[in-house]
Amino acid sequence: MKKPFVTEEQLQKIVQEYPTPFHLYDEAGIRRHCRMINEAFSWNPGFREHFAVKATPNPSILRIMKEEGCGVDTASLTELMLAEKCGFKNEEIFFTSIDTPAEDFRKAYDLHAIINFDDPDAMNFFEKHVGKLPKTACLRYNPGGVFTLNKSHEGFQVMGQLEENKFGMTKDQIFACFQRLKEAGCENYGLHTFLASNTLSDDYYPALARIIFSLAVEVKETLGISVSFINLSGGIGVPYKPDERSNNVLAIGAGVKKAYEEILVPAGLGNVRLCTELGRWMTAESGCIVTKVVHLKDTYRHYAGVDANACNLMRPAMYGAYHHITVMGKEDQPCDHVYDVIGDLCENNDKLAIQRSLPELEPGDLLVIHDTGAHGFSMGYNYNGRLRSAELLLKEDGTVKMIRRPETPDDYFATLNF
Ligand SMILES: *Cc1c(COP(=O)(O)O)cnc(C)c1O
16 A cells, blocks of 8 residues: 555644645655665666756755765756756766757856767757867667567566657767767767656666667777766656556666676676666655645536646646545545546646545545655646645654745746736
8 A cells, every 4th residue: 555654643733834735755765765776786886876857856855866976867957057056066967958959058068067969960059059079978879669678577568669759869870979979089978778767667777778788889899989888867667556566676776787797898898887867766756745625526526626736746637647645544444435636727637636436535634645756846837827836845854844935926927027
């Protein structure tokens, strides 16, 4: 069973000070995930997790990551600024972007971030607007075709149609870009690939590692270029549904080690430093939305109207994503009522849960919507003039700190000219 990381007693206290709805993050959980990923790759000297800022772009969260030895992965000017303000420097910052504005590239260059080029044109564009190519550069590979994974227990499963995926470049383009970088005097080369999102298999990273490690060997044999780092990207998922299994990141690290020893070491690439840029796995389970039931409505279905909506959590509306719900104080009651849990937006897809079996609800019930610590608040928007909520941090000592205040109507009007 999924259990919230706070007790009902704790939450009742928190809501007296901070009105619902809000996002709540668990410092202890975030630190635990940082330590687990670092342990899983401790066999690789220089390993670094670059937390994907887009998942939870809050400085208080990013500083926790920094204290645990993580870097960041950024994709835009403002994410770069956020990284800078949090004290991340140089190769602690990855810049992995697409369709990139010139000023973003200039900022990434000024911060000495590792630039991850998405295609040959991005390199030309960078050279034109920055004036030169960087001394350290990474290339993003898209192997094309259909990416399937042979899961140990479930057989082959299609994970993604890579030809439809807008990210990364072909193998020929990788070779041409490395050649260009070499001629321009590049000193440190890297490779990156991202093949699937939210995977629930310990076999995903090792399978991806084999693809990108083999490419590194081919690059060495063909061009005489030895990459010094390889970025395994994001994509390790979390069990949103109560019956799904968690990834075992120690097993994942061991699977990647095996691929490393079988492919890179014999090719003379035993010094390659690995990095990851996980977002979801790092924080999703260490965040939840706390919301209250405000209205109950019975028509053709039973509706529970809560004070959160798709502006707080877009994933159900966007992807039909499942987020588990716990009704605080009713954990032991039978889930014998079926509700659509809805928000107040004038859009019928503003449903945080559809046909969900829950205990009987009453106005005032506190609901915890699980696993919203990544791609939750950050996807928020202002449709219908609805305002973004607060973000709170449950600290390791049990106290709560507001790490982002809720928006007010003044924030909504701040960008308008009358
Ligand atoms: C979104 C993203 C990530 C993080 O992905 P998760 O699925 O959250 O782990 C990592 N790298 C890049 C380039 C991304 O766009």
